[in-house]
Amino acid sequence: MEFELLYMIQKLHTPFLDEVMKGITFLGESGWFWILVAALLFCQKRTRKIGLAVALSLAVGLLLGNIILKPLIARQRPCWLDGSIPLLIASPRDFSFPSGHTLASFEGAVSIFLYRRDWGLWALALAVLIAFSRLYLFVHFPTDVLAGAVLGTAIALGVHRLLKRTEKRRKNQEEVRT
Helix, strand or coil, X not given: CXXXXXXXXXXXXXXXXXXXXXXXXXXXXXXXHHHHHHHHHHHCHHHHHHHHHHHHHHHXXXXXXXXXXXXXXXXXXXXXXXXXXXXXXXXXXXXXXXCHHXXXXXXXXXXXXXXXXXXXXXXXXXXHHHHHHHHHCCCCCHHHHHHHHHHHHXXXXXXXXXXXXXXXXXXXXXXXXX
């Protein structure tokens, strides 16, 4: 069933869209775009909390998704199983589940959304495009992308909750001192 969906998506290919999707997927490569966003947000006092939330979410996602889950589940990629679809990018060397591009993108986008909905909507749109690009480029199954989105969202929500509790605890301790 997943291959059927991937084959349907392959019918969308055009030279223009191929270039667009390669560019979009590049933004999710190794999380570099989201790391840059976290650093830029962290550098300004008024957005420091957002930057911290993005950075912590990315760190948790790297550990849970890429270091623990990918080797543990060891799911083959669709491009490894069906070589008849020409790849537009280099074949990834790591396992498929969950999609690391999608995981990092949803961690970053949801973290931003939880603090700034206006920016977060744009970030979420980009995260969805990055996730779709992984299917378009035939390097992930739909459930890899879905798992990356769900796990990334859950991690961002968990980090947000942890930061809120920590901030509340710090404020309570300051009130006790005064």
